[in-house]
Amino acid sequence: MIVENSEVILSVKDLTASVEGTPILKGVSLDVKAGEIHAIMGPNGSGKSTFSKVLAGHPSYEVTGGEIRFKGENLLELEPEERARTGVFLAFQYPLEIPGVSNLDFLRVAYNSRQKHKGLEELDAFDFDELVQEKLDIVKMNASFLNRSVNEGFSGGEKKRNEILQMALLEPTLAILDETDSGLDIDALKIVANGVTQLTTPENAVILITHYQRLLNYIQPDYVHVMEGGRIVTTGGKELALELEERGYEWVTEPEATEARV
Amino acid sequence: MTIQVSPGQLAKSKATTQREVYLAALLNQRSEFDRQNLSADLGDWLQDLRDRASVRLQDLAIPSPKDEEWRFTDLSSLLQVSFQAATAALSAEALAGFNAVLPETAESCLVFVNGRYMPSLSSTAGLPQSVTVGNVGQLEEPYAARLRHYLAQQPGSEEVFTTLNTASMTDAAVIWVPKNQVVETPIQLLFISAGETATLSHPRCLVVAEPNSQVTFIEDYVTGDRGYFTNAVTEIWIEENAQVNHTRVQRDRSNAFHIGKTAVSQARHARYIGTTISMGGKVSRHNLEIFQLGEQTETTLNSLTMIAGEQLSDTHSTIAYSSPYGTSRQLHKCIVDDQAHAVFNGKVVVPQAAQLTDAGQLNRNLLISPKARVDAKPQLEIVADNVKCTHGATVGQLDADEVFYLQSRGIDADSARKLLIYAFAFEIIEQVPIASLQQALSQSISPPTS
Ligand SMILES: Nc1ncnc2c1ncn2[C@@H]1O[C@H](COP(=O)(O)OP(=O)(O)OP(=O)(O)O)[C@@H](O)[C@H]1O
């Protein structure tokens, strides 16, 4: 929801980034305020995942210019784990499988690092188990997933739900969901959307990267941005997503079309 | 005949090269076999066994990197050290630091300090009467008489360190499980090297599992802070349809030298489950030899080498088939950090007679630092045509994306790496059949505690 005078959580200015010397992000600017939900759409390869990974601090991407401030702090100076602890969360487009690391241990270690950072009490295995049972309900996940290795052998939908479970535990200020809706059947989509809605409050914000209007039926974005060639080329309200669904991206991404709108 | 080598005689003996002289000097450190509780007959036989081995040693030398079997494992640093024969027994206080008897084996353990059996630290109260667990002096008939059919009787070629052990052994840990007996309680054989000087010891273990019996034992090596040299030999006989679950843990300090041999003979339908953890030693070598001597034998080998700093750890394994329908599953993993160097040579021999063998070998290596090194070589010698033999080897680093994934959830980079290393190791550690030992090993990789 758009709230007058609410705090700017994330402020990105003229961000450029490259991978192995190839520029991918070519000047992204975006402001996100508390309470808002932003959708980022755009064709394959336009830089959406790159943008999300740069926000999370992936070491493969070199930031070559611009700035990112998160709750007033220079995010680019923080290590990935510090970003996570101050409240940035990225639900990955392709969550990794980590054989041998128990999902439960992983969740507990992650949860406790954040608790420690906040100066709050770390939970022992017993208390954590209670907490995680509650959160499992949000994503309607079976407790048996906790005893398996992180994402190992999980179906696509199960991996996505595991990402939302992590989000539910970590309660981020800014959640970036990179195509969390892709590859989900309608039931899983509702579960994920419902989970995200439950976790959205006036104090935090969400960036949804998606290709489909479908998700936006369940989670209403306040802004829809279109990314193309490493830039945000258009921004509109939720009706823009509908228009994109109908007309494709060409009309906003064609150079002349873009010119015309400026 | 006893060979007594004193420095004065060395010049006249056949030993001329540095590696021959050094070997002769090592032999010279040996003490007498403790004959106190032995029958004259057994005592003589053991004396003769040692003497014959001493004679064979005259033609041998400490291996050099020119020997194919020792190509990557340079023993030059061993030659720099002059070891002392272990002498006086250590006080209880001196041993208090080695609290290595496991809770699960408090009443089923034999403790040897610098090669000497320590009855006061050992207990077999928790084991069935019919099972023999003790040192050679404790052997009763008929086992004492039958010892000569098993001790130092394993097939295969004898190499120099095994010969040195046979020539120098002063005692042996013996587990003898009679026919049809299933021993539920795990047994620990704990070998401690301790004391103020760099000592040399030659631990020896003999395990005989008679037909249809079953036993689980842990062979455990720990050292104090001098650079000791442990030269151990373990011989395991698994008779028809018997099962032995063996865990070998080498957790010497990283300034020690450790050479160990495990020889296993499996009769028809026998099952061997071997788990090896090698994490200690400045230079260490484990020679593992499996002889499948009957039809349909099963061998499971899981091993983990985990080294850092300047450590070098070498595992040479051989699985020698001889009969049809044998199976083996071998998983050898190495985690190598800093400038450490791991060596693995995995030989599998399948002669014409061993049709329908099913042998699988997998070697996975994790190099933590850019200077870490591994030399791995599968060596399949397959003559039989109707067999299934597979092998695979991988060498990898920690996956940067996996580390990032964990970091992105607030776990610091160091803990993330540890978590991933732990995960890699745990596949082997979880095979260790004793909970407290599993836990101790896990803690040594320091998984995240919060
Ligand atoms: N690690 C990398 N190495 C090389 N090229 C990369 C790397 N990461 C991204 N790219 C390139 O950067 C461009 C943007 O990729 P990105 O994954 O950000 O696109 P996207 O908008 O998320 O696409 P999609 O909708 O398909 O998920 C692509 O051309 C991609 O090939």
Ligand SMILES: [Mg+2]
């Ligand atoms: Mg993407």
